[in-house]
Amino acid sequence: xxxxxGLFLKSPALEPQLGALLADMLEVMTGRGPDSxxxxxxxxxxxxxxxxxxxxxxxxxxxxxxxxxxxAEVRDTHMVLSVPRQDEERVxxxxxxxxxxxxxxxAGQRIELYKEVGLPAQVARRFGLDSMSGxxxxxxxxxxxxxxxxxxxxxxxxxxxxxxxxHNGSLSNHRSLRRMLEPxxxxxxxxxxxxxxAGYLTWKMREGASLAQALEASLDDLDGFxxxxxxxxxxxxxxxxxxxxxxxxxxxxxxxxxxxxxxxALAGLPGIEGARVFEPEPARVYAWERH
Amino acid sequence: xxxxxxxxxSRRELNRALHDLPADTNETLWRVxxxxxxxxxxxxxxxxxxxKIAGHAGYYCGGMNQRATIVVEGNAGVGVxxxxxxxxxxxxGDASQSAGATAHGGLLVVDGNASARCGxxxxxxxxxxxxxxxxxxxxxxxxxxxxxxxxxxxxLGDSIYEARLYVxxxxxxxxxxxxxxxxxxxxxxxxxxxxxxxxVGAEVSVDQFRRYGSARTLYNFxxxxxxxY
Numbered sequence: 001x002x003x004x005x006g007l008f009l010k011s012p013a014l015e016p017q018l019g020a021l022l023a024d025m026l027e028v029m030t031g032r033g034p035d036s037x038x039x040x041x042x043x044x045x046x047x048x049x050x051x052x053x054x055x056x057x058x059x060x061x062x063x064x065x066x067x068x069x070x071x072a073e074v075r076d077t078h079m080v081l082s083v084p085r086q087d088e089e090r091v092x093x094x095x096x097x098x099x100x101x102x103x104x105x106x107a108g109q110r111i112e113l114y115k116e117v118g119l120p121a122q123v124a125r126r127f128g129l130d131s132m133s134g135x136x137x138x139x140x141x142x143x144x145x146x147x148x149x150x151x152x153x154x155x156x157x158x159x160x161x162x163x164x165x166x167h168n169g170s171l172s173n174h175r176s177l178r179r180m181l182e183p184x185x186x187x188x189x190x191x192x193x194x195x196x197x198a199g200y201l202t203w204k205m206r207e208g209a210s211l212a213q214a215l216e217a218s219l220d221d222l223d224g225f226x227x228x229x230x231x232x233x234x235x236x237x238x239x240x241x242x243x244x245x246x247x248x249x250x251x252x253x254x255x256x257x258x259x260x261x262x263x264x265a266l267a268g269l270p271g272i273e274g275a276r277v278f279e280p281e282p283a284r285v286y287a288w289e290r291h
Numbered sequence: 292x293x294x295x296x297x298x299x300x301s302r303r304e305l306n307r308a309l310h311d312l313p314a315d316t317n318e319t320l321w322r323v324x325x326x327x328x329x330x331x332x333x334x335x336x337x338x339x340x341x342x343k344i345a346g347h348a349g350y351y352c353g354g355m356n357q358r359a360t361i362v363v364e365g366n367a368g369v370g371v372x373x374x375x376x377x378x379x380x381x382x383x384g385d386a387s388q389s390a391g392a393t394a395h396g397g398l399l400v401v402d403g404n405a406s407a408r409c410g411x412x413x414x415x416x417x418x419x420x421x422x423x424x425x426x427x428x429x430x431x432x433x434x435x436x437x438x439x440x441x442x443x444x445x446x447l448g449d450s451i452y453e454a455r456l457y458v459x460x461x462x463x464x465x466x467x468x469x470x471x472x473x474x475x476x477x478x479x480x481x482x483x484x485x486x487x488x489x490x491v492g493a494e495v496s497v498d499q500f501r502r503y504g505s506a507r508t509l510y511n512f513x514x515x516x517x518x519x520y
Contacts, residue, residue: 247369249368262349262350262368263328263349265328277384277385279388281425282407282425
């Protein structure tokens with residue numbers, strides 16, 4: 001069992017509240033996943049710069065060493081490094097050479113991605129989620145069943161720039177998919193099955209598929225139970241497996257699209273009384289894009 | 292009328308108060324405000340009272356109900372009225388998966404749609420869905436009646452025993468051992484009674500429905516299949 005929440009704003013007026021709304025949704029899902037939590041927020045971004053979310057020990061030392069090219073903001077165990085696009089490779093090479101212990105949890109123009117072991121409310125508080133603004137965000141509360149309670153095993157997973165995925169369920173063919181994807185240049189940081197689903201979508205989108213098309217194709221290629229919520233720089237999508245094994249409920253108003261594993265997670269959203277509340281159908285891709 | 296505001300009172304206190312009601316209670320009308328999708332609301336009741344839930348309910352609302360009437364003035368989550376024995380549960384919005392699962396008796400009415408596995412393993416309950424139902428509904432249904440004014444999803448009535456299914460719209464596919472059967476006068480009368488009980492007027496004619504049930508070919512082991520094991 002795990003909990004998923006997602007919020008995709010249509011109204012810019014709500015953007016300063018995105019983190020606060022997402023934090024509340026995440027905390028309500030504690031019962032579904034008290035082991036660890038994580039979230040991705042699509043906030044401000046500059047087309048000329050890359051944001052790298054780093055996780056590891058002594059991150060300030062990195063900020064100092066790269067001080068001539070990068071600006072940094074530390075949040076608890078994570079740090080967001082903002083790097084000019086032309087220095088992307090140089091910074092990547094420096095990190096690989098000097099700090100192989102550091103994990104890049106997410107990278108892109110706008111994504112910031114945080115995850116940690118602990119109760120969802122504590123995780124949200126440690127990273128200051130309630131003060132973050134953005135256009136959309138995705139969160140996950142994990143109850144580990146197949147692998148250890150570690151930060152590595154926490155969601156979301158990001159395998160491509162500005163992409164992230166959260167998963168409730170389990171995949172049965174992730175080993176063979178991994179063997180197919182690795183020669184295609186898709187790199188994985190963990191042994192987690194959900195990361196393979198993220199990598200599959202990254203691969204499909206790299207080959208030219210839209211987010212919706214990539215999810216459509218996953219229905220043929222992924223075997224197992226899943227409810228996915230996926231984010232890209234401009235998109236937000238939901239897919240459930242063909243027998244709708246894992247729960248999902250959505251709410252849509254003129255101001256937002258919201259996803260929750262249970263309605264409880266949506267009950268505190270503004271205007272929920274007038275929202276269209278519906279259960280996404282199995283094997284049907286639901287996708288929204290910002291224009 | 293007793294009003295319980297779940298923004299101030301816990302769900303456990305609500306259910307305890309409802310469980311403690313004697314059979315001859317005068318407190319027969321309850322209203323539950325701010326349900327906010329909480330689980331197990333008004334579950335396990337055993338008194339002839341009416342409980343109105345003013346909003347969306349979470350999982351297992353009205354589960355194990357006996358004699359009570361429970362009205363959800365919104366959507367209901369997974370397993371509404373699961374294992375109901377008697378009484379009535381009325382969902383004014385949509386119902387999530389496994390509505391009326393394993394229920395033995397009573398009436399479940401859903402004004403909107405019900406999603407996957409509606410009436411799974413039903414054992415005597417009557418279910419009327421005014422919208423459509425999702426895939427794998429009435430799976431291993433044993434007894435009772437399922438009436439659907441809209442459409443039914445894939446694999447309706449898979450491995451069904453003796454429940455009777457009445458569907459007005461399209462059936463995407465029938466499950467193993469589920470077949471269409473003749474709609475005879477006794478079925479028309481039964482169906483009319485169920486529609487009346489669910490508040491469906493005469494504008495919906497029983498002749499718009501088709502009846503489905505068990506072909507009874509899975510009841511006994513076929514020796515021809517022995518090689519499959």
